[in-house]
Amino acid sequence: MNQRFLHLVIGFICLLLAPGGARAQKVPLTRQQYQQDFDYFWNTIRTDYCYFAQKQTDWNQVRALYRPQLDTLSSRRAFVRLLEYALAELYDDHAGLGTNRLDSRRLVPSGTDVWAEFVNNEAVVLAVRPGLGAERSGVRPGMVFTQVNGVLVEEAIRPFLPRALRRPDAAARNFALRHLLAGDHLSPRTWTLRTDGRPLTARPDEPIMKLENITYPSRLEARRIGNMGYLKINNCLFDNGLIAPFDSALTALMETQGLILDLRETPSGGNSTVARAIMGRFIASEGPYQRHELTGEETQTGIRRIWLEYVVPRGPRYAGPLVVLVGRWTGSMGEGLAIGFDALGRATVVGTEMAQLNGAIYSYRLPNSGIGFNIPAERLFHVKGQPRETFRPPVYIDLKTAAKGQSAATDPVLGKALDLLAKQKK
Incomplete structure (x- = not known):
């Protein structure tokens, strides 16, 4: 289930069950408190958001458009909607609030089909x-x-x-x-x-x-397709608990002649601990997998800050050919895995454009309302310098062309991966 939706429903139920029900709500914020929260929101984005150079957004105009609306705003619900509109001015799917209304738009890409x-x-x-x-x-x-x-x-x-x-x-x-x-x-x-x-x-x-209510048969699907191995991660790259079952599944597939790692259902992203753990099972020596740039430091000091993040080998190495599958629901850390495997020269990446989510997000909380929000504050790059969000798989599949004359059950991306592995068999 969409996490924001679930939290909203649970919170509403708890409110009804609490003594006094709806009367137990907190005292509404004052106009000055709403203004303080909006100013914190606007100033934080002004200094920390790292993609203004790629946008046509006039952030000063955003303030001029939305701050006067606070004069007639009288509820948290209305304030959430105002923040949603202001944040949408960035037209960035990696920027979002930590709360929502039932009539808020679903998250893109995790809540879309x-x-x-x-x-x-x-x-x-x-x-x-x-x-x-x-x-x-x-x-x-x-x-x-x-x-x-x-x-x-x-x-x-x-x-x-x-x-x-x-x-x-x-x-x-x-x-x-x-x-x-x-x-x-x-x-x-x-x-x-x-x-x-x-x-x-x-x-x-x-x-x-x-x-x-999106559900999966398991966090990790593992099977053999002929003499090839297949591992599919189902939207849990944020869960460190994935590492142990991944290790176990990979160990069971160590004798296969090639392996497919399917990242096409990872829209909610994840963390670099899980990503580095996965990549570490496929490499013989340490190496960089992505480049970071903290643009806010340059904005505030004039000094650029750029660094490389490395992967270190761990556990028994899978040495056979590897193909990584990506698509529009490969998001954030899933995209990081794709560019990382490509940078390490350890896999062939097959599929379409990914979710193209911008950078690494930082989380903030408004001082009075407590509403959280996330924005990209670090730009991320392939180690060769290409922005992560513009990465296109070296083996590209045009789904519009592939769909002609085929049923919904046909998977041209998986089919291409199997063809590539068959050609690499020794």
Whole structure:
């Protein structure tokens, strides 16, 4: 289940069960306290957010647009919505609040089931998340969205477009499209698409809104495909408890002639401890896997701070050929693993563009309301200097082309990986 949604539901239940129920709520903040929180929020982003150079956002204009609204704001709920709008001006899916409302947009990419972008001014489906509502309702790569909930796409995205841009930015339009398609936690989505000249109506949240309850058979799936090994990590790169079962599963596959590591379902990212533990099982000597840059230090002092992060070998090494699979739901630390294996020269990376989440996030908390927020504060790079968010797999699969004439059960990325390993067999 979406963690923010789960926390909100649990908190509401606890409130109802507490003595006095809703009357037990804290005293509302004063206007001055809301202003103090907003100023802390705005100033922190101004100094620490590390992607302004890649954005068209006028951050001073953001303050001019949103701070006056605090004069009529009287509830935490309304303040959360104002912060959501202000943060969306960055059009950055790696920046977010630590709380939400039931009518807040789902998180991208972890709470989504389809990835689309504007291509020649059409909202084209580029990828579909397996097993969820979009796929179940017939949506496939290459289709074109024409309406969302009965409204033409160009009109429907307007509420999600940033208002404080110096000039138009295609990335901001794609951000708005992603959040339009994500929907909220309450309202079932209805999509109209065009496929081969014919209309398709898709209702991805029927019979249930499954994105609020994404489940996996296990954290780690392990099996043999012929004489090849296959390991799939299911959205738990943030859990140090993954390390022991990963080691055990890899040990059981040590005699295979090649291995596939599937990172296509890691949208929530993770931590570098887990990532380094995984990479450490495949290398013979230590080496750098990614480069960091703390731009806030340069902003404040004029001195650049850049460093490399290393991986150290550990445990029995798997020495056979390795292929790493990535896609649109490979996020954050999953992306770090992909560029790390590539930098170490230890694996062939196969798939599509990843989630393209910016940098490493730092967490902050507003002094009065206690609302948390996260923003990218470190830029991350391939050791050769390429920004992580622009990394494209050396073996690229165009899912729009691959989907033609194939069923939803066909997995062209996995098929390509098996072909590559078969060619590398000794």
